[in-house]
Amino acid sequence: MADISLQNVSKSFGAVDVIKDISLEVEQGEFVVFLGPSGSGKSTLLRMIAGLESIDRGKLLIGGKECQDIAPGQRNVAMVFQNYALYPHMTVRDNMAFGLRNIGMKEKDIEARVADAGRILEMDALLDRRPSQLSGGQRQRVAIGRAIVKEPAAFLFDEPLSNLDAALRVRTRVELAQLHQRIAATMIYVTHDQTEAMTLADRIVILNDCRIEQIGTPMEVYTYPASRFVAGFVGSPGMNFLNSDVAVSGKEATATLGDGSRVAMSIDVPEGGTYELGIRPEAVHVVTGEGDTTGEATVVENLGDRTLVYTRLGDGSSVIALDDGRSQVAPGDTVSLRFDTSQLHLFDSSGRAYHAD
């Protein structure tokens, strides 16, 4: 049974729709990440699950119980805020105990839960400090501890790492993944950072324009993006897009690129015509012999283990290719590019994706 179930939920602020008819099932113990650009509705959707925003239409079930009209505190979910929202006048211990005292739990039980959370998050020594005496990472941990003590049905994270510096973000991300493995709780996590989404999620829900564009495992959304938007949004550096005329013959297709070069692929598209051809940089190789097309290297980024070669094709379109770490390519060189045709995608004018076999 799904732990959290959204059934055709919608919301609008006045005349502006902010969530459009979304349905989603989150399984018990699953780590689901809402990924999308600013204004896509991901935070609003999380806040609707938390109860901080009302649900105008549709149903929300948590643990099988209809919750859309229940007060936030009674939904048995805990939320970790982007800026932590730790009460500045309370110690770490009191911050964690506050929610438990509100439901009238015995002090002895509260002490035990706080001590447990302190142990899980390795912050036993910090319990009597105030938030102002903690570093950013420690505050983040307290915010998570405040959620853990409630032993909720689900944890809701609203961009919890965005206030941390880069190094701490990586470390906290790993800690979060470990925490999820340890307590095996259902977690919903909002971010616009695709690295966080790819590394943490069991499943990613990609939102755009207040709708779900795709739901899938990190590798599914990366390898088989459902739309032009998902293909462009997921992956860094982003997917290459080239205008092409596609001729179809059964399950085979030939795409003619803007510079006149032709790429044959095995793909199931309903009809020929104008498509955008998509290919990730790691599927475009710099080769010494003849390739599928040629381009002029404009920028070469050596990243140590690999080299990104930014090229301009004959028609002026840009393609990022991958070469190995010891690449000899220099800006201004003409390079041959070979496409891994099993990793090609075609996108029709509506943005719908077709994937090569």
Place this chain on the structure above:
Amino acid sequence: MNLARTRRVNIAGAIITVITVIAAIIWAFPIYWGIVSSFKLEDEVVRPYIELWPEHPTLRHYWFALTQTQIGSWYVNSVATALGVTVLTVSTSLLVGYAISQLRFPGRRVLWWLILASFMVPTQVLIINHFVLIANMGLLNTWAGIILPQLIHPVVIIVYKQFFDQVPKEFREAAVMDNASELRILSKVYIPMNWGVTTALSIVTFIWAWNAFLWPFLAVTRTEMMTITVGITQVSDAFGVYYARQLASAVLAGFPVALAYLLFQRRVTQAITLSAGIKG
């Protein structure tokens, strides 16, 4: 060039300092004059020329005020009514400020405009209504009669609302997620996060209430129920006004407030700054 600039700035600073000192002397001189005069003999006070120091310093006027008047009762009345006004004003304004700032209910905006509009109405305009109302309630010559009409202080509500508005909404949301009731959110989150403003407003409200004259003067006719500001008008007898005696009483009346100000100087200044932008 820099030197010239610094010198120009310093000259400007010196001029401002001189002006400030002169203004402070002009402002403080009457207080000095009052205090000094309270130690003079009555005939020294009415001399036509200025004497900056008493010729024969005496404490007899203080002795008179402390032994021959009901100043003890007046102190008690002032403390009780000023404390009553402070506690009730601050606690009710706190609730109103919180409700208007944080809760969403029908008529909230109208209520807010009414509170702002009540600023435009000076207390003096309402004083006859207050008198009739308090008289009909049989509360003249009582502490309650002195306190009740003094509980209207929109500025305290406005300052609280502004402070509560500035608390990031995540704190409230975190408390809501923590299953806290409105009363607990107010008492455990919002009030502790704003202790500074509560202290400052309490001190200023206390000083306002202690210094109040017009309403206590109307509401009380029995000498033993007077507050100290009203009581000092009674330090005269059938033979006329004794300035030194009245000034001694006035010094005694002002002493607790001056002491409170000295003790809580920083908070009082903060409160005056807080309300400066809004107080009419």
